[in-house]
Amino acid sequence: EAGVAQSPRYKIIEKRQSVAFWCNPISGHATLYWYQQILGQGPKLLIQFQNNGVVDDSQLPKDRFSAERLKGVDSTLKIQPAKLEDSAVYLCASSLDVEGTEAFFGQGTRLTVV
Amino acid sequence: GEDVEQSLFLSVREGDSSVINCTYTDSSSTYLYWYKQEPGAGLQLLTYIFSNMDMKQDQRLTVLLNKKDKHLSLRIADTQTGDSAIYFCAEDTGGFKTIFGAGTRLFVKA
Numbered sequence: 001e002a003g004v005a006q007s008p009r010y011k012i013i014e015k016r017q018s019v020a021f022w023c024n025p026i027s028g029h030a031t032l033y034w035y036q037q038i039l040g041q042g043p044k045l046l047i048q049f050q051n052n053g054v055v056d057d058s059q060l061p062k063d064r065f066s067a068e069r070l071k072g073v074d075s076t077l078k079i080q081p082a083k084l085e086d087s088a089v090y091l092c093a094s095s096l097d098v099e100g101t102e103a104f105f106g107q108g109t110r111l112t113v114v
Numbered sequence: 115g116e117d118v119e120q121s122l123f124l125s126v127r128e129g130d131s132s133v134i135n136c137t138y139t140d141s142s143s144t145y146l147y148w149y150k151q152e153p154g155a156g157l158q159l160l161t162y163i164f165s166n167m168d169m170k171q172d173q174r175l176t177v178l179l180n181k182k183d184k185h186l187s188l189r190i191a192d193t194q195t196g197d198s199a200i201y202f203c204a205e206d207t208g209g210f211k212t213i214f215g216a217g218t219r220l221f222v223k224a
Contacts, residue, residue, distance in 0.1 A: 004156070040216065041216050041217075042118070042202050042204070042214030042215050042216050042217055043157065043202075043214045044214070045211060045212065048211075056211060091156055091157070093156075093157075102159060103159065103212075104159070105149075105156030105157040105158070106156050107154065107155055107156045108156055
């Protein structure tokens with residue numbers, strides 16, 4: 001079974017630039033999550049999709065972050081414009097059921113904002 | 115508010131048992147999880163426990179839950195160098211929201 005795929009693995013941008021991350025969840029998984037993991041901290045949920053609808057985006061900084069999951073499969077997370085404090089690993093995860101008892105994580109995209 | 119706390123580091127000798135502790139605040143949590151993260155990798159679900167259980171064993175892993183004290187522990191028996199990683203405790207607070215601790219870095223000395 002293929003895992004959760006994310007790209008790119010690494011990205012370095014200057015502050016105020018824009019960046020986009022892509023995630024392909026495990027086939028058949030209805031729920032998709034984006035997490036932000038700052039160095040030395042645990043992952044923090046940014047947004048959760050159930051199919052192509054948003055379940056929870058309460059911790060997404062909506063003035064600069066946006067995410068979409070067209071057709072309920074792949075998802076993109078965008079930051080525009082980036083700030084220094086956005087430097088983190090962005091993890092995508094997917095699960096088969098809504099309650100997320102078995103969430104599978106991708107390797108993440110490490111973003112460095114300089 | 116919701117919070118999950120863990121100690122940051124644990125060092126053990128190969129072959130010894132490791133015990134990683136975690137405290138959480140939301141008494142209504144339905145699931146509590148342990149994830150493992152190796153360098154450069156995403157998180158891997160190790161095990162989880164329903165809040166109505168007090169123990170779960172899975173091969174070398176034993177999870178103990180003290181719901182009264184909101185305390186969760188993960189015991190790894192016969193710890194190997196391959197167990198060196200960061201271990202995250204997490205709770206499902208309901209509303210489909212999972213809160214993670216900051217992680218415990220386990221060092222296994224040969």
